[in-house]
Amino acid sequence: MQRLLLLFFVALAVLLPILAQAAGMEYYIGVLTRILIFAIVASSLNFILGYGGMVSFGHAVFFGLGAYATAIASFHGVTSAWVIWLLAALVSALAGLAIGAIALRTRAVYFIMITMALAQLFYYFFVGFRYYGGDDGIQINGRPVLGLGLDISGDNGFYWLVLAWLLAVHALLARLLKSRFGLALNAMRENERRAQAVGYPTLRYKLAAFVIAAVIAGIAGSLIGMSNLFASPKLLHWSQSGILLVMVALGGVGYFYGGILGAAVFLLLEEILSTHFEYWQIYVGLILLLVVMVAPRGVSSLMSIGKTLKQGEQHGA
Amino acid sequence: MANLIFEQVLNSLQFGVMLFLIASGLTLIFGVMNFVNLAHGSFFMIGAYLAAYIAGATGSFWLGLLGALPLTAALGFLLEWLVFRRLYKKDHMVHVLATFAFILIFNDGVRMIWGPQPLPLNMPAAFAGPVMLFGLPYSSFRLLVMAVGIAVAIGLYLLINRTRLGMWVRAGANNLEMVTAMGINIRLLFRLVFSFGLVLAALAGIMLGPLVAVQAGMGDDVLILAFVVVVIGGIGSVPGAAVGALIVGVVDTLGRGLLPQLFALFLSADAAASVGPALGSMMIYLVMIAVLFWRPSGLFPARS
Numbered sequence: 001m002q003r004l005l006l007l008f009f010v011a012l013a014v015l016l017p018i019l020a021q022a023a024g025m026e027y028y029i030g031v032l033t034r035i036l037i038f039a040i041v042a043s044s045l046n047f048i049l050g051y052g053g054m055v056s057f058g059h060a061v062f063f064g065l066g067a068y069a070t071a072i073a074s075f076h077g078v079t080s081a082w083v084i085w086l087l088a089a090l091v092s093a094l095a096g097l098a099i100g101a102i103a104l105r106t107r108a109v110y111f112i113m114i115t116m117a118l119a120q121l122f123y124y125f126f127v128g129f130r131y132y133g134g135d136d137g138i139q140i141n142g143r144p145v146l147g148l149g150l151d152i153s154g155d156n157g158f159y160w161l162v163l164a165w166l167l168a169v170h171a172l173l174a175r176l177l178k179s180r181f182g183l184a185l186n187a188m189r190e191n192e193r194r195a196q197a198v199g200y201p202t203l204r205y206k207l208a209a210f211v212i213a214a215v216i217a218g219i220a221g222s223l224i225g226m227s228n229l230f231a232s233p234k235l236l237h238w239s240q241s242g243i244l245l246v247m248v249a250l251g252g253v254g255y256f257y258g259g260i261l262g263a264a265v266f267l268l269l270e271e272i273l274s275t276h277f278e279y280w281q282i283y284v285g286l287i288l289l290l291v292v293m294v295a296p297r298g299v300s301s302l303m304s305i306g307k308t309l310k311q312g313e314q315h316g317a
Numbered sequence: 318m319a320n321l322i323f324e325q326v327l328n329s330l331q332f333g334v335m336l337f338l339i340a341s342g343l344t345l346i347f348g349v350m351n352f353v354n355l356a357h358g359s360f361f362m363i364g365a366y367l368a369a370y371i372a373g374a375t376g377s378f379w380l381g382l383l384g385a386l387p388l389t390a391a392l393g394f395l396l397e398w399l400v401f402r403r404l405y406k407k408d409h410m411v412h413v414l415a416t417f418a419f420i421l422i423f424n425d426g427v428r429m430i431w432g433p434q435p436l437p438l439n440m441p442a443a444f445a446g447p448v449m450l451f452g453l454p455y456s457s458f459r460l461l462v463m464a465v466g467i468a469v470a471i472g473l474y475l476l477i478n479r480t481r482l483g484m485w486v487r488a489g490a491n492n493l494e495m496v497t498a499m500g501i502n503i504r505l506l507f508r509l510v511f512s513f514g515l516v517l518a519a520l521a522g523i524m525l526g527p528l529v530a531v532q533a534g535m536g537d538d539v540l541i542l543a544f545v546v547v548v549i550g551g552i553g554s555v556p557g558a559a560v561g562a563l564i565v566g567v568v569d570t571l572g573r574g575l576l577p578q579l580f581a582l583f584l585s586a587d588a589a590a591s592v593g594p595a596l597g598s599m600m601i602y603l604v605m606i607a608v609l610f611w612r613p614s615g616l617f618p619a620r621s
Contacts, residue, residue: 055410105613109353109409113544120541121602128595242417249414279429285421292415
């Protein structure tokens with residue numbers, strides 16, 4: 001089932017842009033690119049939320065930091081995409097380490113509020129940092145180059161790059177979740193005290209997971225920066241973190257493809273609703289409310305697909 | 318300079334008192350119902366909108382205030398009955414998502430009803446001018462805001478510590494099962510606490526309405542400040558919220574107002590203009606981190 005679903009996703013991801021191109025609807029390649037980028041960051045949040053049980057309300061920080069790392073690096077003349085990804089990963093890893101070290105000392109609702117507040121700290125940092133655009137954000141002059149004879153300057157080439165990242169990230173996540181590390185993380189979500197008693201240094205494990213998720217989000221942020229050629233403090237705002245949580249919830253917390261499904265469902269909803277209604281967020285809110293009340297495990301549970309990698313009770317139900 | 322510091326100190330106290338109104342409701346709702354309400358900031362906004370609308374139609378700020386409070390209470394009552402009471406027993410993640418949904422609904426809802434432009438809300442004519450305070454002029458409306466906040470804080474203290482209802486609330490925050498076993502109607506208690514907390518947030522929105530812009534999303538950043546207050550004070554503790562609100566009010570206002578000037582003393586004007594405001598708005602979060610470092614459950618932990 002898992003294999004079949006993967007095949008279906010990949011086929012869809014490969015065919016859709018080709019079809020869009022053939023039908024002369026290049027605009028939708030941009031929409032698809034956005035979906036894939038958000039799928040990466042939502043999946044990283046799903047990793048710590050669904051498998052690690054950490055309700056982080058500040059995940060957009062790493063997304064925004066990745067975008068800013070990209071913008072600031074190219075502002076100072078860096079053109080290699082590889083160097084930029086390295087920088088984005090490094091910056092978001094450091095931020096993840098700092099935020100995680102503070103927030104993971106606390107539990108439950110404290111964790112939610114503290115990740116939210118720490119996210120605002122970074123938000124205000126960039127709002128006040130006038131040298132790099134402050135409130136207005138910062139433009140990126142031209143897309144970085146990949147080398148290897150691959151051209152990512154056009155929308156088509158960039159789409160394939162993002163798809164490659166999405167697949168690489170999910171291959172990594174699948175490996176991680178099946179490893180000893182992933183199983184231990186699951187055990188900690190189920191019962192932290194017992195995992196501790198067995199001898200796992202739970203704080204260090206959770207911090208490691210938090211940093212991994214931060215790095216993945218940072219890479220996704222770098223991609224959104226390269227895609228929009230723009231980084232703004234709005235990317236780090238707590239409401240953006242809320243949107244990421246909504247995506248994971250819509251897709252299915254703790255389902256392997258929850259992040260991808262959630263990003264696709266949310267952004268398609270946004271695309272459709274915003275063309276028909278001026279005040280479309282009301283409808284997003286109502287749909288979200290309905291999902292939370294009726295199907296708290298998200299779309300994945302409705303279609304009863306994407307079997308969870310873990311056994312037993314679901315977090316968030 | 319003395320004039321500026323004097324004004325900043327008063328402003329920071331006034332801001333702290335208003336933050337207390339918002340944070341005390343948030344912390345009560347969490348303390349009694351164990352419910353995380355992200356939509357709390359939305360009621361700050363809804364209170365301000367209702368007051369601005371009524372004041373605009375009648376020409377009186379006071380009628381706006383008197384009309385908006387019961388309307389907010391009614392809305393809170395209705396929502397608690399329709400939605401929130403079904404969520405208390407669920408996970409915090411569900412609370413977060415459902416109340417985030419309400420933020421989206423309310424923010425676009427007020428835009429749909431009243432348009433995307435900010436609504437004007439004028440201060441009452443009697444409080445429009447300045448008063449002389451220790452020989453220095455200060456806005457009389459800001460003094461009124463402070464007075465209202467302090468009066469409500471005292472009233473809240475008496476309500477919680479001196480009345481039967483307050484006793485139930487304290488008992489509920491301490492041990493809900495026991496309260497239920499004693500035969501208290503907790504469903505009614507919950508609904509009362511919930512709408513009371515929202516009314517406090519709305520009151521803060523109405524009083525601050527003439528000082529800030531009444532617009533969609535005005536409650537979003539206030540919510541985070543209220544969270545910082547609650548985290549510093551200890552989740553569920555009303556006295557903690559009072560202390561936390563004063564700390565955040567003072568640190569935020571002085572940080573934004575005085576840090577840039579302080580930096581200007583020993584940095585170049587250019588650098589001070591860049592570093593000052595950034596660091597000023599980050600101050601409260603740094604204070605929060607410091608508090609959490611030494612007291613991970615806040616200054617006044619409500620439950621041991």
